[in-house]
Amino acid sequence: MGWPAMWSLSKREFNTLIIRVKLHEKIMKRYCRIIYTVEQMVQLSTLLTTISRNVSIRSRKKRRTDVGKQAADELVKEAKRKELMRTSSGVVNADKYNTFASVHSKRGKKGTNQDRFIVWEEFGCQEDMTFCGVFDGHGPWGHLVAKRVRELMPSSLLRNWQEAVALNLLNSGDNLGSDTNHCLVDIWKQSYFKTCSAVDQELQRCAGIDSFYSGTTALTVVRQGNLIVVANVGDSRAVLATTSDEGRLIPVWDVISNQEAIEIVSSTPDREETAKRLVERAVCAWKRKGRAAAMDDISAICLFFHEYNHPQPVDSVKLNSKLE
Structure with missing residues (x-):
């Protein structure tokens, strides 16, 4: 074995x-x-x-991302060159679509004006699109945060919107679907979510800005043809006025009501002065109501979508005498 x-x-x-x-x-x-x-x-x-x-x-x-950013930056330069973008008090007029914007800002009694705003006609070279934004900074670095958000948000939103549209067309076979308006709103909604996230991340990377103790509101309006999209972070406010069957303006700010704001704008003969007059009336209302706190910065954008035919609102004489 x-x-x-x-x-x-x-x-x-x-x-x-x-x-x-x-x-x-x-x-x-x-x-x-x-x-x-x-x-x-x-x-x-x-x-x-x-x-x-x-x-x-x-x-x-x-x-x-780099290509998209470069393309968006070029569109920003082109808009500035054609005077289709404004970031200071004045007017922007796009004749093709009867769109007119009046912009004005007034510094309050707290020191630096922390309000920033922007109007961009033919947004992203789209003739029927307009972008408006108002950013009210707060905190010791609020003016820098508001300025940076004003610089970042329009181009970032434009990139995300273009990507969302391209992806939607790719998935739907060059067809937005039967409910076009709902689809467009959803595209803008997702684009805004991505934009706000991207802007937050960019602010955290800014070494010269302390965004922990400072921040800004962000009120933006996008007009795309007959579609109006409003996105808001904070206590800034957008007021929409439409014309009733009787020809009256119907409003669809802390010191003045929506109705008063509509009537002030509609009773101003020169629409180039509408934003300035609205701000001045808000200042008068602030003083008249005897606010104990120092007056805040007040900024306004008046965006007109149609020909300006000066409708006479009801009780405008009473309103003028009350505010003056």
């Missing part, structure tokens, strides 16, 4: 057998080590391939 046969071996034969066994063990260890090394190389190759793929994907995404 096996074991008895081993005991019959001579000492020399036994030692020779031991040497062969040890040699066999060394060969097996070396063989296993080679296999293990090959497995490690395969794993390393797989890991490097995965990393390379991830880096490639990130690079493509970064390139797409």
